[in-house]
Amino acid sequence: MKKILLLKFVYPGVGTVAAMLLFCLPxxxxxxxxxxxxxxxxxxxxxxxxxxxxxxxxxHEIQIPSGxxxxxxxxxAGKVFGVTWHGPLLPDLxxxxxxxxxxxxxxxxxxxxxxxxxINEPGFVYxxxxxxxxxxxxxxxPQLVPQGVLTDAxx
Amino acid sequence: xxxxxxxxxxxxxxxxxxxxxxxVTGCGGSSSTPPQxxxxxxxxxxxxxxxxxxxxxYVNGAFASVTVCVPGSSTCQTIDGVLVDTGSYGLRILxxxxxxxxxxxxxxxxxxxxxxxFADGITWGGVHTADIQLGGETAQSVPIQVIGDSAVPATAPxxxxxxxxxxxxxxxxxxxxxxxxxxxxQDCGLGCTTQGNPTPPAGTYYTCSTSSxxxxxxxxxxxxxxxxxxxATDNNGVIVELPSIGPSGAPSVSxxxxxxxGTQSNNGLGSxxxxxxxxxxxxxxxxxxxxxxxxxxxxxxxxxxxxLNHDLTQIPVCGSNTNAPGFYCPDSTxxxxxxxxxxxxxxxxxxFSVANANTLVSSGNVAYNDLAxxxxxxxxxxxxxxxFDWGLPFFFGRNVYTAIAGASTPAGAGPYYxx
Numbered sequence: 001m002k003k004i005l006l007l008k009f010v011y012p013g014v015g016t017v018a019a020m021l022l023f024c025l026p027x028x029x030x031x032x033x034x035x036x037x038x039x040x041x042x043x044x045x046x047x048x049x050x051x052x053x054x055x056x057x058x059x060h061e062i063q064i065p066s067g068x069x070x071x072x073x074x075x076x077a078g079k080v081f082g083v084t085w086h087g088p089l090l091p092d093l094x095x096x097x098x099x100x101x102x103x104x105x106x107x108x109x110x111x112x113x114x115x116x117x118x119i120n121e122p123g124f125v126y127x128x129x130x131x132x133x134x135x136x137x138x139x140x141x142p143q144l145v146p147q148g149v150l151t152d153a154x155x
Numbered sequence: 156x157x158x159x160x161x162x163x164x165x166x167x168x169x170x171x172x173x174x175x176x177x178x179v180t181g182c183g184g185s186s187s188t189p190p191q192x193x194x195x196x197x198x199x200x201x202x203x204x205x206x207x208x209x210x211x212x213y214v215n216g217a218f219a220s221v222t223v224c225v226p227g228s229s230t231c232q233t234i235d236g237v238l239v240d241t242g243s244y245g246l247r248i249l250x251x252x253x254x255x256x257x258x259x260x261x262x263x264x265x266x267x268x269x270x271x272x273f274a275d276g277i278t279w280g281g282v283h284t285a286d287i288q289l290g291g292e293t294a295q296s297v298p299i300q301v302i303g304d305s306a307v308p309a310t311a312p313x314x315x316x317x318x319x320x321x322x323x324x325x326x327x328x329x330x331x332x333x334x335x336x337x338x339x340x341q342d343c344g345l346g347c348t349t350q351g352n353p354t355p356p357a358g359t360y361y362t363c364s365t366s367s368x369x370x371x372x373x374x375x376x377x378x379x380x381x382x383x384x385x386x387a388t389d390n391n392g393v394i395v396e397l398p399s400i401g402p403s404g405a406p407s408v409s410x411x412x413x414x415x416x417g418t419q420s421n422n423g424l425g426s427x428x429x430x431x432x433x434x435x436x437x438x439x440x441x442x443x444x445x446x447x448x449x450x451x452x453x454x455x456x457x458x459x460x461x462x463l464n465h466d467l468t469q470i471p472v473c474g475s476n477t478n479a480p481g482f483y484c485p486d487s488t489x490x491x492x493x494x495x496x497x498x499x500x501x502x503x504x505x506x507f508s509v510a511n512a513n514t515l516v517s518s519g520n521v522a523y524n525d526l527a528x529x530x531x532x533x534x535x536x537x538x539x540x541x542x543f544d545w546g547l548p549f550f551f552g553r554n555v556y557t558a559i560a561g562a563s564t565p566a567g568a569g570p571y572y573x574x
Binding site: 115 | 213214215240242271273274275276318322329339343353354356435436461472516528529530531541542544
């Protein structure tokens with residue numbers, strides 16, 4: 001009886017929060033976005049998450065069923081300042097990179113051969129590397145990295 | 156006293172060194188390494204050419220001609236300008252260069268579509284079946300990907316295009332196709348089967364109508380296949396054989412892709428060192444300046460040696476408005492050394508050079524053994540999760556063996572690299 005009451009109480013609450021997210025964050029921008037957008041990633045990637053608190057930031061580790069691991073680095077201000085991935089399949093980069101995803105196309109146009117894709121702009125740093133069945137990558141926004149946190153930590 | 160000690164040490168060490176070199180592979184120094192032999196004849200030999208490719212703009216691409224046929228028929232087409240890639244698995248051909256109609260692969264009556272991810276983009280298209288002729292070898296009824304195929308919707312599903320930018324034209328793929336002959340027999344593996352996942356992974360296989368697609372599983376044998384593993388013989392791996400070139404590059408280089416390892420008189424391991432690979436990732440470890448980088452691999456389909464970044468190497472990088480953005484641009488060529496370490500503990504030193512990429516590409520050559528670039532964003536501390544991508548420059552002057560996972564060879568089962 002108690003359990004049913006609890007469920008009745010919690011379930012509409014979760015539903016309301018989910019609805020708010022859907023309506024409030026239509027762009028689903030993650031890198032550079034607010035921490036709450038990670039929930040959208042979890043839902044879209046059908047993934048499980050664990051959060052590791054590190055001095056100066058939190059790491060949300062998202063395990064995608066395909067075997068790929070995504071880590072999102074969240075500042076004390078609640079901003080996602082970096083993302084990384086490694087595993088057999090590429091993650092949903094449009095979801096993870098938000099507006100910065102559009103920069104991949106321009107970088108790809110510059111090439112005279114295949115290899116890793118590297119973008120090194122003042123406001124966006126990106127590397128996608130690896131090979132089929134073993135990809136690695138990392139992206140961050142230098143301006144959002146909390147003071148005192150080395151970008152080396154984003155891995 | 157001092158000089159007699161030195162004399163003793165020399166007398167002792169020369170025979171010791173000779174003995175070691177007789178029995179241990181991978182002794183350093185070119186004097187103890189037998190000269191490279193590039194196979195030019197045999198049914199298991201396919202010519203390779205490093206040139207500007209079909210888009211006439213490629214740098215460090217090894218291209219070959221591939222013949223595809225309607226299964227069991229003599230309706231065939233030879234397609235040149237196909238990039239030979241030991242970093243992927245399976246044949247992918249641009250629909251725009253196909254003039255024959257290859258039967259579509261069906262699942263439950265629906266056309267199978269596939270999204271293939273690469274570090275620099277994605278390919279989208281239908282899965283079709285072809286007999287594939289490579290040199291004198293044939294693989295029958297092989298699932299291949301036809302990129303930009305009209306049997307599936309022209310626009311990739313959103314969970315495919317969300318993984319990268321489409322490479323569905325000659326201008327974006329930079330080749331007429333990609334021949335993936337790396338260390339795995341299928342492009343996805345168990346992860347795309349019902350044994351590997353409770354639901355079909357996003358951005359892999361689909362069943363499609365002409366207007367829409369939905370995620371689907373694909374059994375191992377129905378996935379796009381490394382055609383080498385389906386040959387009747389010489390099916391346990393490949394050897395990429397490219398001769399050495401000078402430090403300023405070459406306008407074109409001729410070599411061979413040899414099928415099989417230790418199956419014919421022309422594909423024995425000889426004195427090559429065997430570096431076994433992580434069976435899941437197909438990676439080995441590269442050590443550089445005291446740090447280990449575990450996500451390293453040898454990939455004929457990468458056009459440079461990609462490693463670390465400016466902060467870690469202290470090598471200047473060519474500017475974004477130059478002809479070689481992201482590549483290294485040292486004032487003078489840097490001679491460097493790293494060590495590859497196999498999962499089996501085999502270690503081998505690799506001497507390599509990094510030349511000024513802008514100077515190289517302005518020469519008009521298209522084959523370089525000293526073209527290198529960044530592979531890591533710029534934190535200044537080494538990170539073991541990153542790796543060395545030993546691309547085509549690594550291959551000039553050494554025969555590089557890639558053994559397929561699970562295939563037996565005289566040096567044991569793959570996956571491994573040997574050189």
